[in-house]
Amino acid sequence: MRYGEILTAGVLALFSIYLMVKSAELPIGFIRGQGPGGGAWPFWLSGIMLICCAMIALNWWRRTSPPSQSDEPFFDNHGWRTIGLVGGGLIAFIGLIEIISMYGAIAVFLFYYLWFLGRHSLALSLILSLATPLLFFFFFEGLMRITMPTGMSFTDPVFDFLYDIIY
Amino acid sequence: MEILGLLGDGMLIALQPLNLLLIFVGVTVGLFIGAMPGLGSVNGVAILLPITFLVPPSGAIIFLAAIYYGAMYGGAISSVTLGIPGASTAVATTFDGRPLAMKGRASLALVTAAIASFIGGSVANIIFTGFAPVLASVALSFGPPEIFALMLLAFATFVGLGGEDIPKTVLSICLGLVLGAIGFDQISGAPRLVLFDINAFLQGIGFLVLAIGVYGIGEMLWTIEQTRGEVENNTPKMTARGMMSDAGEAIREGWKGTAIGSFLGFFVGILPAAGATPASLMSYGVAKMTSRKPEQFGRGSVDGIAAPEAANNSASTGSMLPMLTLGIPGSPTTAILLGGMVIWGLVPGPRLFVDESEFVWGLIGSFYISNMAALFINLAFIPVFIWMLRMPFTILAPMIFVLSIVGGYAATRDMFDIWLILFFGFGALVLRRLDYPLAPAVLAIVLGPIAEPTLRQSLLLSSGDPMIFFNRPVAGPITIIAIILILLPALKLFRRKKPTTAVGE
Numbered sequence: 001m002r003y004g005e006i007l008t009a010g011v012l013a014l015f016s017i018y019l020m021v022k023s024a025e026l027p028i029g030f031i032r033g034q035g036p037g038g039g040a041w042p043f044w045l046s047g048i049m050l051i052c053c054a055m056i057a058l059n060w061w062r063r064t065s066p067p068s069q070s071d072e073p074f075f076d077n078h079g080w081r082t083i084g085l086v087g088g089g090l091i092a093f094i095g096l097i098e099i100i101s102m103y104g105a106i107a108v109f110l111f112y113y114l115w116f117l118g119r120h121s122l123a124l125s126l127i128l129s130l131a132t133p134l135l136f137f138f139f140f141e142g143l144m145r146i147t148m149p150t151g152m153s154f155t156d157p158v159f160d161f162l163y164d165i166i167y
Numbered sequence: 168m169e170i171l172g173l174l175g176d177g178m179l180i181a182l183q184p185l186n187l188l189l190i191f192v193g194v195t196v197g198l199f200i201g202a203m204p205g206l207g208s209v210n211g212v213a214i215l216l217p218i219t220f221l222v223p224p225s226g227a228i229i230f231l232a233a234i235y236y237g238a239m240y241g242g243a244i245s246s247v248t249l250g251i252p253g254a255s256t257a258v259a260t261t262f263d264g265r266p267l268a269m270k271g272r273a274s275l276a277l278v279t280a281a282i283a284s285f286i287g288g289s290v291a292n293i294i295f296t297g298f299a300p301v302l303a304s305v306a307l308s309f310g311p312p313e314i315f316a317l318m319l320l321a322f323a324t325f326v327g328l329g330g331e332d333i334p335k336t337v338l339s340i341c342l343g344l345v346l347g348a349i350g351f352d353q354i355s356g357a358p359r360l361v362l363f364d365i366n367a368f369l370q371g372i373g374f375l376v377l378a379i380g381v382y383g384i385g386e387m388l389w390t391i392e393q394t395r396g397e398v399e400n401n402t403p404k405m406t407a408r409g410m411m412s413d414a415g416e417a418i419r420e421g422w423k424g425t426a427i428g429s430f431l432g433f434f435v436g437i438l439p440a441a442g443a444t445p446a447s448l449m450s451y452g453v454a455k456m457t458s459r460k461p462e463q464f465g466r467g468s469v470d471g472i473a474a475p476e477a478a479n480n481s482a483s484t485g486s487m488l489p490m491l492t493l494g495i496p497g498s499p500t501t502a503i504l505l506g507g508m509v510i511w512g513l514v515p516g517p518r519l520f521v522d523e524s525e526f527v528w529g530l531i532g533s534f535y536i537s538n539m540a541a542l543f544i545n546l547a548f549i550p551v552f553i554w555m556l557r558m559p560f561t562i563l564a565p566m567i568f569v570l571s572i573v574g575g576y577a578a579t580r581d582m583f584d585i586w587l588i589l590f591f592g593f594g595a596l597v598l599r600r601l602d603y604p605l606a607p608a609v610l611a612i613v614l615g616p617i618a619e620p621t622l623r624q625s626l627l628l629s630s631g632d633p634m635i636f637f638n639r640p641v642a643g644p645i646t647i648i649a650i651i652l653i654l655l656p657a658l659k660l661f662r663r664k665k666p667t668t669a670v671g672e
Contacts, residue, residue, distance in 0.1 A: 001600075001601070004597075004600070004601060005601055008597065008598070008601055012338065019345055019360065022360050022361075022362065023359070023360060025359075026352060026355075026357055026359055030626075030631050032630075032631075033630075034627065035354070035623045035624075035626045035627035035631065036622075036623050036626060038352035038354065038355045038357050038359055039352075039359065041344075041348055041619045041622070041623075042344075042345045042348040042359070042360055045341045045344050045345050045348075046341070046345055048337065048338075048341045049338050049341045049342060049345070052334040052335070052337050052338035052341070053334075053338065055334035056334050056335060056338070059332075059334070065332060065602065066602060067600075067601045067602055074600065075392065075600075078395060079392050082391055082392055082395065083388060083391075083392055083596070086387075086388060086391055087388065087593065090384070090568060090572075090589055090592075091589065093568075093572065094572065094582075094585050094586060094589060097572075097582065097585070098582065102573065102576065106569050106573070109565065109568070109569065110565050110566075110569065113561070113564070113565035113568075114561065114562065114565060117561065118559075118561030118562065118565070119561070120561065120562070128562065132566070132569065136569075136573060140573070140577060144200075144206070144210065144214055144577070145214060146577050146580075147580075148573070148576060148577075149576075149582065
């Protein structure tokens with residue numbers, strides 16, 4: 001945890017510097033007749049962020065903040081594995097949206113989570129994985145008129161059928 | 168007495184069978200739209216606007232106002248049950264609503280939200296009825312310096328909300344403000360902070376993207392990591408007696424927050440640039456500052472739910488005031504309502520109360536009826552929401568992930584934002600592990616886009632003289648109070664006292 005604290009402060013400090021440089025693409029001072037330049041607000045705020053990072057580093061060195069005093073690992077093996085399985089599932093979910101549509105990706109993700117991670121029965125996992133995207137389809141597309149990504153062209157027949165129902 | 172007579176006539180119009188039906192349908196639809204992460208009153212009103220052309224103008228505006236009311240009540244539901252603030256107006260409700268739900272007191276949280284919303288709405292309706300023209304002129308006297316002073320006051324309350332580690336709290340606020348500045352410079356129109364030259368950043372980072380990332384994805388990852396995915400379900404069954412007992416507790420424990428939210432919410436709500444979001448945030452901050460038990464805030468304080476919920480309902484009614492009396496919308500939703508009124512051939516402004524008296528008083532009467540209907544419909548649905556919470560965590564967790572992604576997409580219709588939500592979710596997990604308060608960042612990204620333009624407009628007005636924030640009769644006292652509140656935590660750095668809890672963490 002102690003190393004996590006200083007590493008994160010370092011990354012945030014670098015990000016603050018990057019934001020300051022990026023903000024300086026617009027004027028950061030006061031322009032007569034126009035007020036503060038367009039980059040002033042983010043530039044000075046990023047500057048304050050940098051100062052805060054320095055103070056966090058100082059607290060880390062003085063071991064005054066709880067994470068800087070902690071010897072426990074950032075995540076233990078089980079924690080990394082859990083985050084990997086759930087986080088990996090989420091990445092795959094979002095990656096699949098533009099391939100098999102939002103609704104298809106919901107079905108796959110729910111089935112993965114319920115059956116593989118949640119250890120629910122196959123029947124329950126299948127029912128929830130199929131019913132939820134259908135419910136969402138009729139709510140968003142039918143009631144709210146909000147169109148979700150339909151994925152690649154091979155999903156068209158399914159959506160043609162569903163759109164025939166609501167339109 | 169004349170006002171009471173007009174209000175009585177207005178209520179009779181609102182109680183006509185068609186209008187009453189529209190109120191009940193509108194409130195129910197609004198409740199469910201508001202409860203869905205990513206959708207708020209603005210979506211409901213915008214989507215259902217075309218339907219209103221099927222009924223007379225008075226019925227149409229009553230229907231839309233009922234949706235608005237219902238959505239304001241509904242915003243608390245996703246904040247409490249899922250931990251995701253569905254709309255910016257419900258951010259502050261998450262801070263205490265979610266912890267209370269995690270303690271198995273979700274019904275108390277939902278009942279508190281419903282009662283506080285009702286009282287907030289009622290207080291606002293009474294003030295609206297009695298003082299509409301006077302308050303409209305007060306709202307009009309608020310220029311950029313006054314609005315910025317108000318934003319400064321809101322930020323000042325955030326510093327106190329962050330907790331013990333001041334550098335991390337200030338960093339969190341600044342990060343939220345900078346993220347809110349991404350996209351275009353609002354004054355010059357020049358592209359600004361297009362990170363890593365990715366064009367998708369030109370559209371900026373919306374509040375919901377950060378909020379869903381932090382509270383939807385990040386919160387769930389945190390819970391799964393901390394509990395090893397074995398969350399104990401301690402939500403009790405809902406009974407009528409339990410709800411009555413919760414209602415009593417909500418009134419006893421939350422009266423102060425409700426009072427603060429009701430009055431402060433209305434006042435902030437009538438200001439054209441402010442609206443329900445700053446109102447709820449400021450009310451939360453003030454409720455914490457004036458509380459005898461400030462350490463309870465962020466851990467499931469009833470006052471912490473009552474204050475923002477009373478405020479966002481009160482502000483919703485308040486934001487109708489400049490719309491009707493001056494033709495100035497106080498929020499995106501009232502902007503759509505204004506558009507609807509113009510389409511129906513009504514001209515909002517001072518003459519509306521004279522020329523279309525029946526319409527105006529029918530609408531005001533419907534506020535009272537909608538508020539009452541929203542309370543009963545909301546209370547009736549609480550057992551359904553509680554039932555949802557009683558689902559096994561291994562079903563609830565993937566549902567929340569799916570709602571976060573779908574809700575995020577519904578709000579922005581951009582896949583880039585969905586990846587950003589995921590990035591913020593993982594970032595929130597790391598930062599939370601290291602005791603960074605994340606609530607101030609979410610609050611800052613909401614208020615930053617209001618604060619920056621008003622600061623720059625004020626400095627333009629004064630040719631760069633910052634004294635404009637001190638020497639105006641309204642802006643001056645607010646600025647001074649805000650500065651005092653900002654300096655208090657700074658003093659805490661040097662005189663460390665007993666630790667306080669970070670809000671929403």
